[in-house]
Amino acid sequence: MTAKKRSKKPPKAKRTRSHVLRVDLASILSIDHDCDGCLRGEPCCCSAYEVCVTTAELERIIPVLPGAARFCPHLETGGGYDNIFDEVEPGLFAIDTDDEGLCLLAFRSGRKVRCSLHAAAATLGLTLAKVKPKACLLWPMAFSEGKEVLSLIDDALVFRCNTLRRGRSSSFFPAFVNAVDAVYGKGIGGLLEQETARGALLAVVSCRR
Ligand code: SF4
Ligand code: SF4
Numbered sequence: 001m002t003a004k005k006r007s008k009k010p011p012k013a014k015r016t017r018s019h020v021l022r023v024d025l026a027s028i029l030s031i032d033h034d035c036d037g038c039l040r041g042e043p044c045c046c047s048a049y050e051v052c053v054t055t056a057e058l059e060r061i062i063p064v065l066p067g068a069a070r071f072c073p074h075l076e077t078g079g080g081y082d083n084i085f086d087e088v089e090p091g092l093f094a095i096d097t098d099d100e101g102l103c104l105l106a107f108r109s110g111r112k113v114r115c116s117l118h119a120a121a122a123t124l125g126l127t128l129a130k131v132k133p134k135a136c137l138l139w140p141m142a143f144s145e146g147k148e149v150l151s152l153i154d155d156a157l158v159f160r161c162n163t164l165r166r167g168r169s170s171s172f173f174p175a176f177v178n179a180v181d182a183v184y185g186k187g188i189g190g191l192l193e194q195e196t197a198r199g200a201l202l203a204v205v206s207c208r209r
Contacts, residue, residue, distance in 0.1 A: 006048065006155070019207065021148050024150065029168070033140055033156075037112025043160070046103045047106075051103055052095070064117060068119070128182055172192070176189065
């Protein structure tokens, strides 16, 4: 790869079980988002970023690798698994990519990019929150480190699945509430819906991580 990728990076694990989350509702309400998988050559969230996982996420992903390898046979090498993760700083691991810059955990089905962790979770009856990186669950939202702020990524409109809404909206795109519930705890998405219904552009909620 020539250009340095932007990173899709989770904040370091926190010791506390709950913390304050600030949500930039206005930015998230400004788009519609609907993933139907990318074709080769299209800007894709599985190749546009360096995706990083924490040690805790890595420990959840490793047991699922046999299931993921059913969709990504390239992960298996001589009785083990390819070198999928590179430690980029203590406690933070980047998922390696192929020659085209695509995440090693991605595969193509019907010519569209799919996530093998997502597919393995469905096969094994696991929730996505148990296996997918937080950064991937939330995309096209991003979160800042430190005081966590959730907002729309800056380059959202580069991707075909994100479209700008006309005028002001008070309802999120359909996948948003499920993604927020999966990452921050059940009910958080509903709280944010209540905030938007009363016209708030920024919300502050207490959540589990
Ligand atoms: S860029 Fe959009 S359509 Fe492509 S895989 Fe990511 S979410 Fe799906
Ligand atoms: S882990 Fe899955 S969703 Fe995330 S970048 Fe890799 S293939 Fe895409």
